[in-house]
Amino acid sequence: MSAAPEPVRPTALTLRPAARADLPAVLALLADEERVVDPSTLVVDEAHERAFTAIDTDPRNEVLVLVEGADDQDAGGRVVGSLQVTYVPGLSKGGAERALIEAVRIRADRRSGGLGRILMERTIDRARARGCALVQLTSNKKRQNAHRFYDRLGFARSHDGFKLAL
Known part of the structure; x- marks a missing residue:
């Protein structure tokens, strides 16, 4: 049986937009949810580079990383978490943006x-x-632990989501 992780000291963490140097660590997080993947074992290919550049240069998109052992100006430290946010303009909610959180x-x-x-x-x-009026996300129906986590954060299960693979 493994020991529980130590509680986090919030001051030791920085949330910042991902830099290109963080890309292998982000891809490692996405590669396997059940185990730690060594970022140095992953290949950052041309498609990843294109996608990262598109996100990085779009003011309505960002990959954010939670970094341990770095300050706001330091691209160093260890990436311990990540997500992608897309800011979606809309006519509802008084014309306010909504933040769509993924991955x-x-x-x-x-x-x-x-x-x-x-x-x-x-x-x-x-x-x-x-200035966003709403934060929304979807989660795979198989990820029951994630659903309990989002419930504890105050997210409401207000809509059913649909996807069409192309």
Whole structure:
């Protein structure tokens, strides 16, 4: 039986937009939810580079990383979580933007220690400061632990989502 992760010291963490140097760590988080993947074992291919550049240069999109052991100006430290936010303009809600959060990940060996809550709360604060009237997300129906987590954060299961693979 593994020991529970140590509680997180919020001051030791920074939420910031991902830099190109963070891309392998973000891809490692996305590669496997159940185990820690060494970023150095992954290949960052041309499609990843294109996607990152498109997100990075679009003012309505950002990949955010939660970094341990770095300050706001430091691109160093260890990436322990990430997500993508798309700011969607809309005519409802008085013409306010909504923040669409996707691909939320915390390192497998760091779950259940408060990092996910910090990642989400700081992202929500960022959306609020931008003027968003709503934060929304979808989650795979198989991810029951994630659903309980989002419920605890105050998200309401108000809509059913539909996807069409192309």
